Amino acid sequence: xxxxxxxxxxxxxxxxxxxxxxxxxxxxxxxxxxxxxxxxxxxxxxxxxxxxxxxxxxxxxxxxxxxxxxxxxxxxxxxxxx
Numbered sequence: 001x002x003x004x005x006x007x008x009x010x011x012x013x014x015x016x017x018x019x020x021x022x023x024x025x026x027x028x029x030x031x032x033x034x035x036x037x038x039x040x041x042x043x044x045x046x047x048x049x050x051x052x053x054x055x056x057x058x059x060x061x062x063x064x065x066x067x068x069x070x071x072x073x074x075x076x077x078x079x080x081x082x
Contacts, residue, residue, distance in 0.1 A: 004029040004072070005052045007044040015049040018063050022051070025065075026072055 004026045008015035010033055022029045034040045034048060044050045050060040051071060059071035 001028075002026075002072075003054050006031045007034055007040055007048055007050040007052065008032065009034050009045070009048045012048055014062060018049040018051065018068065021063075021065055021068050025069060 004022070006015070006018060006022055006029055008019065008031055019031055022031075029051075032040060034045045044060075047060045049063060051058050051063070051068065053072065053074075058074075059067060063071075
């Protein structure tokens with residue numbers, strides 16, 4: 001089973017959207033607010049939302065559902081050219 005974490009920030013609409021998608025695609029994912037830890041704030045504060053799978057950032061920023069599903073499956077997220 002994969003360890004999935006969403007780093008977020010209170011009041012971030014992008015984060016809320018990803019949290020809703022994760023509730024469906026990865027219901028066991030942990031949701032951590034960067035404001036709760038100086039370490040998380042330094043690492044992810046300006047990049048939220050950030051999805052980490054097994055300790056590796058797989059996707060961040062503006063995230064749509066197809067890209068999230070691909071990232072959770074271990075496939076590279078599509079680029080603007082794809």
